[in-house]
Amino acid sequence: xxxxxxxxxxxxxxxxxxxxxxxxxxxxxxxxxxxxxxxxxxxxxxxxxxxxxxxxxxxxxxxxxxxxxxxxxxxxxxxxxxxxxxxxxxxxxxxxxxxxxxxxxxxxxxxxxxxxxxxxxxxxxxxxxxxxxxxxxxxxxxxxxxxxxxxxxxxxxxxxxxxxxxxxxxxxxxxxxxxxxxxxxxxxxxxxxxxxxxxxxxxxxxxxxxxxxxxxxxxxxxxxxxxxxxxxxxxxxxxxxxxxxxxxxxxxxxxxxxxxxxxxxxxxxxxxxxxxxxxxxxxxxxxxxxxxxxxxxxxxxxxxxxxxxxxxxxxxxxxxxxxxxxxxxxxxxxxxxxxxxxxxxxxxxxxxxxxxxxxxxx
Numbered sequence: 001x002x003x004x005x006x007x008x009x010x011x012x013x014x015x016x017x018x019x020x021x022x023x024x025x026x027x028x029x030x031x032x033x034x035x036x037x038x039x040x041x042x043x044x045x046x047x048x049x050x051x052x053x054x055x056x057x058x059x060x061x062x063x064x065x066x067x068x069x070x071x072x073x074x075x076x077x078x079x080x081x082x083x084x085x086x087x088x089x090x091x092x093x094x095x096x097x098x099x100x101x102x103x104x105x106x107x108x109x110x111x112x113x114x115x116x117x118x119x120x121x122x123x124x125x126x127x128x129x130x131x132x133x134x135x136x137x138x139x140x141x142x143x144x145x146x147x148x149x150x151x152x153x154x155x156x157x158x159x160x161x162x163x164x165x166x167x168x169x170x171x172x173x174x175x176x177x178x179x180x181x182x183x184x185x186x187x188x189x190x191x192x193x194x195x196x197x198x199x200x201x202x203x204x205x206x207x208x209x210x211x212x213x214x215x216x217x218x219x220x221x222x223x224x225x226x227x228x229x230x231x232x233x234x235x236x237x238x239x240x241x242x243x244x245x246x247x248x249x250x251x252x253x254x255x256x257x258x259x260x261x262x263x264x265x266x267x268x269x270x271x272x273x274x275x276x277x278x279x280x281x282x283x284x285x286x287x288x289x290x291x292x293x294x295x296x297x298x299x300x301x302x303x304x305x306x307x308x309x310x311x312x313x314x315x316x317x318x319x320x321x322x323x324x325x326x327x328x329x330x331x332x333x334x335x336x337x338x339x340x341x342x343x344x345x346x347x348x349x350x351x352x353x354x355x356x357x358x359x360x361x362x
């Protein structure tokens with residue numbers, strides 16, 4: 001492992017001028033959701049997330065099945081890089097080069113806490129991001145925050161550990177950090193107000209841990225929640241068009257207008273398609289075909305047209321839900337014949353992202 005890291009650092013020093021030029025082309029207003037939870041037997045002791053339980057539809061579904069990994073993975077596509085470890089410096093280096101190819105300047109990394117196996121990926125991720133000019137913010141997952149106080153503790157933990165790192169994302173004008181809180185709606189707005197409102201009993205406001213904290217906009221009538229909870233704004237996340245009110249691009253202009261009137265930050269999320277039937281075989285109704293790239297184009301066009309100041313990309317590598325823009329390749333296994341991007345190239349969505357981000361502007 002040390003030899004690999006040393007070799008990468010040596011290579012980076014030789015390529016420093018070219019990396020600097022590439023970093024100049026990055027669009028930091030584009031934020032890709034990046035999943036750092038994958039593991040391999042050699043580095044992590046298990047095929048983390050490549051092996052996965054098939055999820056039940058409801059409490060009445062008592063069927064139990066596990067997808068084992070090792071060619072039979074919990075995804076409908078198969079990655080060009082194989083069943084990698086998110087903590088592998090060589091993989092992280094490849095990912096950073098893909099992000100640069102796509103002109104993505106910021107990634108929202110999954111936060112599951114310091115006790116989760118994903119935590120060990122963060123040090124090499126920050127080191128590689130700094131070399132390539134990529135910035136890192138965080139999406140706080142429900143498993144890391146059962147309560148609003150848990151979310152506050154996570155923000156404090158992250159800022160204490162990474163807030164001074166050169167690769168840590170801060171708004172170019174305000175220098176404020178940025179956090180996404182997935183499934184924020186499951187916690188009452190009064191609880192959020194305790195930590196996010198200026199007069200909240202445990203408020204972050206006016207402290208060293210103040211930040212732009214965004215919740216997830218799901219239903220049509222979330223206005224009161226976001227007015228009263230103290231969130232600085234909202235994002236839509238879901239790549240399955242129409243899955244929620246927020247994930248319906250026709251609503252994005254209205255959401256942006258409302259956000260602007262109320263001093264909130266709106267981040268619409270675009271995706272290349274959606275399919276999760278390997279892990280949720282009952283969810284075919286939400287599958288969205290990639291349409292040879294047409295689906296991605298339509299979502300990007302709508303996001304830019306909304307006037308939103310930032311755009312989320314769902315996702316760089318959420319393989320379970322088939323929203324990844326990371327390269328996929330044809331692959332066959334006795335258990336499953338995987339989808340791929342044909343007739344497009346494996347890296348088509350990286351190049352197509354770069355195309356749209358050039359039009360989005362910096």
